Amino acid sequence: MMAHDPYALMISLSLDGLLDAEEEEDLHRHVQNCPTCAGVWRDMSTLDRVLNSSGELAPPPNFTLGVMARIESYETQRRLSPWFALFAVMIMLSAVVSVGAPIALFVSGLYRRLFELPFLGSWLSFGLHMVSLIQSSIRIALGTVIDWLTLLTADPAALAVVISALVLASTWIGLLEGMKAAPARSRSPR
């Protein structure tokens, strides 16, 4: 077994044309007298012929288009990625500033100092005043609506008045629409 191994390797090298004349002769002499190596020689030679006769396979049509599409998307990505990175950094920075700055101002109590500033201070207190004005008007409006709703659901008389008003309004609307359509219909036969 061990004695045949160098010859098996020589057969492989011989198939690749890598043996010199002397080695080639040595191999042939051994193979002629050794059935084991003769078998290896035969099998490897058959294999060699099979593999050598296997042709090149063609890719499917539009292969080049597929490659160029990949390159196109790679280029687009490459062109955009620095801008995307910049954009992401900007977003993160502004998020940190817009959330962190007010919290920092509030926690440190520095926000009080802002009102002492000559110009910004008056604008800030004006802004705060406007905000509280809007806030209270919303509260008043909401309160009125809630009061009305409470009255409607609690008092059957009020509910009846609203429903009959709605019925009356829809009747009137229906009548008006009918009058708008009627002249067109009466005019057409003439």
Place this chain on the structure above:
Amino acid sequence: MCRCGVSTDQELVARVLDGDRNAFAQLVETYQRPVYNLTYRMLGDPREAEDAAQEAFLRAYKHLERYDPSRSFKTWLLSIASNYCIDRLRKRRLTWLSIDEPLPPHPSLTSDAPDPETSLIDSERNRAVQELLESLAPDYRAAIVLRYWYDMSYAEIAEMLETTESAIKSRLFRARQMLAQRVRAGDASELFMAMESA
């Protein structure tokens, strides 16, 4: 390969590096067949082979500035494709081991042979050859494919697969030994009969 082709490749590469993408399309046209054949022989599945061949071209495009113009462009391209396929086969084996996914059905070959009889024998032969190749580990398979389909020398294969000539010498020998054993065991014997009578 004619000498004019070699100089044209370098010109095309230079044009691509100057931003001319059409020049790269020309290179793809020229080498799509050898690259696809390599990925097919390595992976054994037409769809995977097409994907891998396209990926190999994309990688070549991305790293084109690393290409040494004094060398053959085809060899450089095939080296990218073979290493990519080896990686892919190793990953594939890992996924198979982990999720135990069944092997894809064996592909029918789309050969452009005009005669149906010939194309049948051709596809039979291709199937048998693929079965032989698929019995080899990725490194061995790559060495055999580069040796037989691309007629590369040991030194070229060693450089392409980033190893030594003696490693290639032993890989080719071991691969042949394993394949010869399969021939002896009768695998694809009808194919070899057909080969012998042809």
